[in-house]
Amino acid sequence: MSLLARTDIDAGGFFVNFNQDCSSLAVGSKNGYSLFSLNSVDSNLDQIYTSLAEDICLVERLFSSSLVAVVSLNAPRKLKVCHFKKGTEICNYSYSNTILAVKLNRSRLVVCLEESLYIHNIRDMKVVHTIRDTPPNKTGLCALASDSDHCYLAYPGSATVGEVQIFDAVNLHAKIMIPAHDSPLAAIAFSQIGTEIATASEKGTVIRVFSVSDGSKLFEFRRGVKRCVSIASLAFSTCSKYLCCSSNTETVHVFKLERVSPETNDEQGAGEAWYGKISKAFTNYLPLPTQVTDVFSQGRAFAAALLPVPGLRHSCVITTIQKALRMLVASQDGYLYVYQIPTEGGECQLIKKHDLRNIELPPNPPRTESVPIGVPTVVPSGGSSYAATVRGTAGSSAGSGGGGVAGSAEDDQHDQQKQ
Numbered sequence: 001m002s003l004l005a006r007t008d009i010d011a012g013g014f015f016v017n018f019n020q021d022c023s024s025l026a027v028g029s030k031n032g033y034s035l036f037s038l039n040s041v042d043s044n045l046d047q048i049y050t051s052l053a054e055d056i057c058l059v060e061r062l063f064s065s066s067l068v069a070v071v072s073l074n075a076p077r078k079l080k081v082c083h084f085k086k087g088t089e090i091c092n093y094s095y096s097n098t099i100l101a102v103k104l105n106r107s108r109l110v111v112c113l114e115e116s117l118y119i120h121n122i123r124d125m126k127v128v129h130t131i132r133d134t135p136p137n138k139t140g141l142c143a144l145a146s147d148s149d150h151c152y153l154a155y156p157g158s159a160t161v162g163e164v165q166i167f168d169a170v171n172l173h174a175k176i177m178i179p180a181h182d183s184p185l186a187a188i189a190f191s192q193i194g195t196e197i198a199t200a201s202e203k204g205t206v207i208r209v210f211s212v213s214d215g216s217k218l219f220e221f222r223r224g225v226k227r228c229v230s231i232a233s234l235a236f237s238t239c240s241k242y243l244c245c246s247s248n249t250e251t252v253h254v255f256k257l258e259r260v261s262p263e264t265n266d267e268q269g270a271g272e273a274w275y276g277k278i279s280k281a282f283t284n285y286l287p288l289p290t291q292v293t294d295v296f297s298q299g300r301a302f303a304a305a306l307l308p309v310p311g312l313r314h315s316c317v318i319t320t321i322q323k324a325l326r327m328l329v330a331s332q333d334g335y336l337y338v339y340q341i342p343t344e345g346g347e348c349q350l351i352k353k354h355d356l357r358n359i360e361l362p363p364n365p366p367r368t369e370s371v372p373i374g375v376p377t378v379v380p381s382g383g384s385s386y387a388a389t390v391r392g393t394a395g396s397s398a399g400s401g402g403g404g405v406a407g408s409a410e411d412d413q414h415d416q417q418k419q
Contacts, residue, residue: 014356016330019061020105020146021192022238022319024048025330026068027356028056033070035061035084036356041321041328041338045354049084060102062122063146069102069109079111081125091125100140107148108169112140117155119169129172135159141185144169145194152194152212156185162201164188166212178215180208187245189234198236198243204229207245209257221255221299223247230313237318237325242302242341244318244327250310252329254318254341254348256302305329305339305348330356 015028018038025036033056037046055073062068066085071078076098081090093111101112109120117131135158142155151170157163162181167174181201189198196218198209209219223229223245230248236257237243243255305327307314316329318341327339327348334357339348 013332014334015057015059016315016332016336016356017059018235018315018317018328018330020063022317022328023064024061025328025336025356026059026061027330027334028059029334030055032056033059034356035059035068036336038319038321038328041326041336041354042324042352045336045356051084058099058102060104062104063106067104069104071099071102081109093120093125100137101142103142103144103153105144105146105148105151107151108144108153110142110144110153110169112137112142112155114138114140117142117153119153119172129169131155131167141188143188143190143197145190146192147194150194150212152190154188154190154197159184162199164197164199164210166197176212176215178210180210181206186231187234189236191236191240192238193240196236196240198234200231200234200245202230204231204247207234207243207255209243219243219255219257219299221253221301223253223301232313233315235315235317238320242318244316246314246316246329248311248313250307252305252307252314252316252327252339252348253301254303254305254327255299256345302345303341303348305337305350307331307337309333 017026018024019026023038025038027034027036032051032053034050035048037048040046053070053072056070057073057076058069058071060069066083067090068082068084070080070082077096078092078094079099079102080092082088083090095111095113095118097113099111100114103110103112104122107122109122109125111118111120114137115132115134117134118127119129119131120126121128135156137156142153145152151168152175153167153169154164155167157165157177161179162183162185164178164180164185165174166176166178178197180199181203183201183203185199186202186204187200190196195212196209197212198207200207205223207221207223208217210217221243232246232248235244241257243257244252245255246252307329309331312331312333314329314331316327318325318327320326325341327341329337329339331337334355336354336356337350338352338354340351341348
C-alpha cells in the first residue's frame with residue numbers, strides 16, 4: 001500500500017503509505033515523516049507523531065503499535081526499526097543494495113532489494129531466510145499478507161511476463177506460482193486474511209483475483225480501455241468485499257467481489273449511465289469473436305471516484321470508519337481524499353480533503369537514540385525488549401517463548417475503542 005519513488009521525494013513529493021489494517025497513514029518527505037490516525041477522517045485528521053529525520057523515502061508502521069520501519073535517502077541500504085513513542089531506535093540493519101520496499105506483519109518483516117528478499121523474524125529481527133537471484137525487480141514490487149495465519153509473501157516470478165511467485169514466509173518454502181498476465185506485473189495485493197491475491201500488469205486494463213491455495217482465477221475485472229496506463233496501487237477492502245485500483249489517470253475504480261448471474265447483469269445495465277462520465281465504453285475494443293465469451297465474463301467497475309488532479313500517482317484503500325464504508329486516496333502531492341462509496345454503486349462522493357503538507361512539529365521532539373548496527377538489542381534506558389514491544393506488552397515482563405505473536409494488543413485495542 002506504499003507509493004512514491006525516491007526521485008519523487010527528491011523533487012519535493014511525498015511518500016504515502018497506509019498500514020496493514022488501514023487505521024493509520026504514514027507520510028514521508030525531505031523534512032521527516034508523520035503518522036496520522038484514520039479513525040475520524042470524515043471530520044479531521046489526527047496527527048499521532050512527527051519525526052524530524054531528513055529525506056525519508058520509506059515508512060512502514062506495524063498495525064497500531066509503536067513500531068515503525070524507516071529508510072532514508074541518506075542511507076538507502078540501511079533499515080531502522082524504531083519505537084516512535086519512546087523516540088528510540090531499537091535496531092538497524094544494512095544490506096548489500098538499495099532497499100526498495102519493506103513489508104510487515106506480526107510474524108515477519110520482509111526487506112525487498114532489486115534481486116533478493118530478506119525475511120526476518122519480527123520478534124528478534126534475525127534473518128530466517130533469504131530469497132536470492134529473483135528476477136530484476138526495480139520497483140520493489142512485493143506484498144506480504146497481513147494475517148499471520150496465512151503469512152504469504154508474493155513477488156514477481158519473471159521480468160518479462162506476469163508470473164506471481166507466492167512464498168510461505170512462516171514455513172519457508174515456495175507455495176505456488178500463478179501465471180497471472182502476459183505482460184510484467186505492475187501491482188499485487190493480498191486480501192486481509194491472505195487467501196486471495198489481486199494482480200495487474202503493466203498494460204493496466206485487466207485486474208484479476210486468484211485463490212492463493214490453488215491458483216484458480218476467481219474474478220476478472222476490466223479497468224478501462226485507455227492505453228499506457230500505469231497502475232499505482234491495488235487494495236482489498238478490510239471487509240474483503242471490494243477491490244480498489246488507482247493509476248496515473250484521474251479515476252479510481254472500485255470493483256465488487258461477488259458472483260453475478262447474467263440476468264442480474266442485464267438488470268444493472270440500465271443503471272450504469274454514470275460510467276460513461278468516467279470511462280469510454282469498451283465495446284469498440286472487443287477482441288476477435290473467439291474471445292468474446294471471455295470479454296463478456298469480465299466485470300465492470302461497481303463504483304468510481306474522480307480525482308481533482310490527473311497525472312499523479314495515488315495510493316487507495318477501502319475501510320470502514322465509524323460504521324461507514326469509505327475509500328481513502330492519498331496522493332504524491334500531499335493530499336488525502338475521503339470518498340463515500342454508494343451502496344448501489346456509481347460515482348463516489350468526495351466528502352473531505354486533508355492537506356498532509358503542513359506538518360505540525362512537536363514543541364520538543366524526542367531525539368532518536370541509536371543502537372549499533374548488528375543483532376537487535378534491548379531498547380536503551382530501561383526500555384522493554386523488542387519482542388515485548390511487538391507483542392504489545394511493553395512495560396511488563398516479556399512472556400515466555402512458544403506462543404504466537406499476539407500483535408500490538410494494547411495499541412490495537414486503544415484504536416478500536418476510538419472507532
